[in-house]
Structure formats: structure tokens, C-alpha cells
Amino acid sequence: MTSSDLWDEETAAAYDDASAQMFAPDVLDPAVSFLAGLAGDGPALEFAIGTGRVAVPLAARGVPVSGIELSQPMVDQLRRRASARELPVAVGDMATTVVPGRFALVYVVWNSISNLRTQDEQVECFRNAARHLSPGGRFVVELWVPGIRRFPPGQAAVPFAVSDRHVGFDTFDMVTQQGTSHHYRRLDDGSARYAASNFRYIWPAECDLMARLAGLALERRVADWSGAPFTSDSESHVSVWRKPLDASDQD
Structure with a gap:
């Protein structure tokens, strides 16, 4: 078990509704197209596969997808979209869990690699990705760039969402690089x-x-799934690292 928070049944059941904006076609379609292009004819492995937001439409493009997910309740929600035969998932952490086979693509989206809360675990996540890749295969990470430049002196938090239904802000520890995302959601009953x-x-x-x-x-870094250039002002990045073609295909 890693230091990641563990999504329970209540959180998993509400996850898709709370994340509805990430299912919007203008958000999801570019991500799926980007990943499908990298996978080509080979299989893909998603770390922190969650409820299958990306994996299910990627599989519908003809890419054989497998997954690793820490939370069994999240996998239970995924099973409403795809069977274990259609989309096999191993329950475990993305830093150490090993699944059979080698993959043309390993990927982790929507900042999920940050759920690993120590540098050592994050290093092991990269090593685990490399372990699963075929020579020439690629590891893709979608990750935000911390908005620390927006901190005026004395400020303790950075807002990332402000609407009539949801207010969210992040707090940071600059020494340990630890953070917490705080969410306040207005329910239908007020x-x-x-x-x-x-x-x-x-x-x-x-x-x-x-x-x-x-x-x-590193093979490529862009600001988003649409391929916008990554600059010093970018608030996110999609990065692609490649395993050398002459790398050993052994653990």
C-alpha cells in the first residue's frame, strides 16, 4: 500500500458526477486521440484507471487496454461500463503492482501520479511504467504545473474552481511539496x-x-492534449517519455 488516499464506496459512487466536466467531448476526445495515436497497434496500460473515463473510449478505438487501480470501489464503478474480459484491471498501487505482458503505451492522466505522496513512490511509478513497456514504448503523464507563482505574500491557498455549485482551492507546503485540494460543493437541497x-x-x-x-x-512535452506549445506560462503539461528501442525487455 502506498501513501495515496483511498477512494471509498461513497466517493467512488459520486466520482463521475463530481467530475462531469472531464467527460465533456472537448476535454476527453483530444486525450483519447492523443493516446490512441501513440499506442498504434499495441496494447496500453493505464495507471490509476479509476472509473474508466479514458480507458473505455480508448478501448472503443480498438486499443487493448488494461489497468491498475488502488480502489476496488472505483473498479466496481468501471465494471458498469466494461467487463473484466473487455478491460482487465489489477487492484493495487501504481508504484509496485505488476500485470502480465508488455505494452506499447503506459499512461496516467489528470494529475493522478500526484496521488503518490512521496518522491520515492513517484520514482517507483516511473520505474514501474518502464518495467511494463516494450522497447520503444512510451510513458505519458498528464499533470498540472503548481500555481505557486499566484501566491502573494501571506496567502495560504490558490483557488482552482469557483462556481455556484463548486468552490475548490489548494493549500501547499513549499518545503515538502505536499498539498491538499479542498472541495466545497452545494447540494440540491441547499x-x-x-x-x-x-x-x-x-x-x-x-x-x-x-x-x-x-x-x-523525454520525447515530447506539450501544454495539453491538443498539442499546444508548453511555455513558462503553461498551467499543465502532457509529457511523453520513451523506452529505448535497444532496452532489455526483461524485469
Whole structure:
């Protein structure tokens, strides 16, 4: 077990509704197209597969997809979309869990690698990705860039969502790179619900070092799934690291 928060049944049941904006075609379709292009004719493995938001439409494109997921309740929600035969999932953490086979593509989306809350675990996640890749295969991470530049002196939090239904903000520890996302949601009966999730943020250059330790080389970094250039002002990145073609295909 890693230091990741564990999504329980209540959270898993509400996850898709709470994340509805991430299912919008203008958000999801570019991600699926990007990943399908990298997978080509080969199989793909998703770390932190969750309820199958990306994996199910990617499989519908003809890509054989497998997954690793820490939370059994999240897998139970995924099973409403795809059977175990259609989309096999191993319950375990993405830093150490090993599944059979080698993959043309391993990927982790929507900041989920930050659920691993120590640097050591994040390093092991990159190594686990490399372990599952065929020579020439690629590891893709979608990750936000921490909004620390927006902190004025004395400020303790950065808002990331403000609407009549949802207010969210992040708090950061600059020393340990630990953070917490705080969510306040207005329910239909007018009451409010609070939830929080914990993470460790990772800088892009730190990701590159983790990849190098795993024997992977940066191939491409863009600001989003549509391929916008990554700049010093980008608030997110999609990064692609590749396993060398002459790498050993052994554990």
C-alpha cells in the first residue's frame, strides 16, 4: 500500500458526477486521440484507471487496454461500463503492482501520479511504467504545473474552481511539496459538502529526472492534449517519455 488516499464506496459512487466536466467531448476526445495515436497497434496500460473515463473510449478505438487501480470501489464503478474480459484491471498501487505482458503505451492522466505522496513512490511509478513497456514504448503523464507563482505574500491557498455549485482551492507546503485540494460543493437541497484529497506536486524537470532514473528519455512535452506549445506560462503539461528501442525487455 502506498501513501495515496483511498477512494471509498461513497466517493467512488459520486466520482463521475463530481467530475462531469472531464467527460465533456472537448476535454476527453483530444486525450483519447492523443493516446490512441501513440499506442498504434499495441496494447496500453493505464495507471490509476479509476472509473474508466479514458480507458473505455480508448478501448472503443480498438486499443487493448488494461489497468491498475488502488480502489476496488472505483473498479466496481468501471465494471458498469466494461467487463473484466473487455478491460482487465489489477487492484493495487501504481508504484509496485505488476500485470502480465508488455505494452506499447503506459499512461496516467489528470494529475493522478500526484496521488503518490512521496518522491520515492513517484520514482517507483516511473520505474514501474518502464518495467511494463516494450522497447520503444512510451510513458505519458498528464499533470498540472503548481500555481505557486499566484501566491502573494501571506496567502495560504490558490483557488482552482469557483462556481455556484463548486468552490475548490489548494493549500501547499513549499518545503515538502505536499498539498491538499479542498472541495466545497452545494447540494440540491441547499446544503454543502466538504471533501479533501492529498497530493505531492511534481515539477516538469523533476519528472524528467524520475524518467531518466527509470531509463526513459523525454520525447515530447506539450501544454495539453491538443498539442499546444508548453511555455513558462503553461498551467499543465502532457509529457511523453520513451523506452529505448535497444532496452532489455526483461524485469
